[in-house]
Amino acid sequence: MSRIASLLAALWLGLATAGAAFAFNPDEVLDDPALEARARTLSLEFRCLVCQNQSIDDSNAELARDLRLLVRERLVAGDTDQQVIDYVVSRYGEFVLLKPRFSVRTVLLWGAPVAILLIGAGVMVAASRKRAGAAAATSADGLSDAERAELAKLLKDRDRQA
Structure with a gap:
């Protein structure tokens, strides 16, 4: 064998x-x-x-x-x-050519994916900061001041009706 x-x-x-x-x-x-x-x-x-x-x-x-x-x-x-x-x-x-010459065309060819990744990372960082800013605007119970005022008004109206 x-x-x-x-x-x-x-x-x-x-x-x-x-x-x-x-x-x-x-x-x-x-x-x-x-x-x-x-x-x-x-x-x-x-x-x-x-x-x-x-x-x-x-x-x-x-x-x-x-x-x-x-x-x-x-x-x-x-x-x-x-x-x-x-x-x-x-x-x-x-x-x-197996190894292309350095030119504007090759810079665009090799640089475009890097640029797209950097733009994507920038968009993700901006979105994350926007979410963090929105979270900071809310209070500890997760409600913004406007939502808290609306809730208080609804509860007050409910108590009057009861």
Whole structure:
């Protein structure tokens, strides 16, 4: 029984790592190790537009392969890392970056939930203070002065009728 369990575990491990093993093709590797290292580093910064949660280095989608080849072409042409990033972003938009650039749009995207939470907390504090102020206006028996006067009047009228 333990032999079958170990075989199943080995099969599962092999299948779990197979996706990453097939994502990067050996025919894409550049001859210059320094350029290849830069290409691999840059490939980790770009999002696969098909998978969306993987870098193009980890994805085996055809578009990810095209982007990996494009990065390598630009590096071989002599572009700097920033020029390659700018070129890919100009073709595919900001969404292609796994780590978005700091801009007004990203500040709004990340800041809006924080702002909404702060506004909600402010509303809750204001409502709580309003309730505390209303509670302070009432006397120890829970009645305001106007309610106490109305109650006294009703009791007085009841006593006269009785």
